[in-house]
Amino acid sequence: MPYFQTVTSEIIYHSSDMLNAAAKLLASTMMALGVRKGDIVHVCDLGSSPLLYLQSKWFVSGLEVGASEIVGYKIICSDATPERVHVFADAYRIMRPQMVIVNTAINGLVRKFLDDKESKIVVAGDFEEVGIDAQLIYSSRELCFLYKCESCNGFKPAEGSKITYMGDRVRIENPKSQRGDISGILLKAGEYCNC
């Protein structure tokens, strides 16, 4: 069974059930962002990010089906460090992804190769280190995903997550018992979607 280090260096354990539930949440998030079966999605994030490792059953032992396999899209994988960004230019000459999910650290570098507006760019990151331009935020600890609503510009959680308010605290509850206080995430991300 797999162990994961979060962005804050904490070591956490996710059971196979938790990983499978989280992959479903990621799949519904990807669909909410507009990804469809057959699309090509380039996920430019660190290999340790749940945005990447929950994409395919081949990336983590214990995950039975990843988000890309649930929806049926194709993924280009890159360990997204500034030193490796140069290879993306060649990759985009050969295949043009419908969506590029890019972490804030390399957002500017990747955009240089994507100036023809054929690809939808989604800026993403763990809430602990994401910038204000984020459209998709996740918690590597709770495995929750929130994406920006195009109507109200507030954040909404992946379909299947339950949000509860306790005074000024906001809790998220995912299937298979991932629970967490996401007040900090919302504080950083901005308003919660009220559509």
Add this chain to the structure above:
Amino acid sequence: MQLLTHRFALILSDDNFDEFEKWSRKKIEEYQLDRLRRLVAEVKKTNSLYNVKLKELDPDDISSIEALSEVPPTSKKDLISALSSEDLTSNEDQRIFFTTRGSTGETLVIPQNDEELDEYGWPAARGLWWSGLRRGMKIVTLPPAWHRLAASEAAAVGLIGAEQVIFWGSTSEKYVQNFLKAVRRTRAQFISITTPFLLTIFNRGGKRALEGVEKCITVGAPLSIPARKKICEESGLGEIFERAGTQEGAAMDECRFHDAHHIHEDVCLLEVVKMNDVSHAAAGEVGRLVVTAFVRRSVPTIRYLTGDLAVFFDEECRCGRKLKRVELLDREENIIVVDGKRILPYQVRQIMDRDEEYCARNFVMVRGKPDKLHVIVEGGGDLNRLRRLLKDELYVEVLVESTGSIPLRFGFRPVINFEDLNKVGF
């Protein structure tokens, strides 16, 4: 839950993982011949590049795997020019795309389907078993999206029943402390990382940084015997096993004798051809590595020139396995010509590793001075002595500089261009 299809009967003894590694040479070659015939038949029907290349080869007439040596090798340029976006994206099977490093100036996009990831997971498990990974042990693995090898490894860990640990970050200097925290907090007995990252941990991670880690599997560059010894003695690491593989389909692992890599000949056929023509290099002679992947894929690699420099060993390994052995030395694009002589980082590494002060030290070679070998090392020391050592063994003029206490940010590249010096922190 495990993903991998059982291809051979499992043995799971102290020494052996499966029955394939106990086969005779004759049986291995019969198996390869059968796979080769099926591969040729398939790609002639489905791939226009190989339909031309293999025109003279009738699958039913292939009587031995040697027949393949008549086929002209395929370069990266051949593949890139023959590949269209349609080839890559029209096949519904192809779900995951990895990119090569772009170290030759062009990046190849390699699609992977379930069948291929499944096939390569099995030999990855065989290699992990040889290094001693067993059920219940913890292994910190490479970041999953880094390479096909990393994806194969996750499936292999699942097959063995070991516990995977994924650290936060990537294999660069910035994440050394994260990696070490993950190792310590999970008490992982195994780590699987790249050789440059291991060297960076060794040089930047502090004393006894890997105390308690029993085994390290490294990939990406060869480590000399003195370097392995020094790393183990000073970092507290138990033992180092080298793994090698390419996105294009080569797969190899060391056995416990650490005497070059055994080729996983169930999934690939490797050849070494001479530097200046495409005839086979003799055992012991450095040449260019050529891979044929038996696996069905939408970008087939048949007699593909990987860009690696390698050498075959023809004597049988002490472990008794009949699987051929090869050592990967370096990359063709890393050759620097100085005063008419071809020099590789591998040669510089060997010389430095024989010296106690410079053994296992990070360095880069700088391309740009046609009459002088330019080497930059991390850390201090007697640079003049190192210059003399290199000059005496390589017979060229040498310039050695040091970054002092600043770490080299060299990523995976042991050779950089002069105009990129600022990118490595110099």
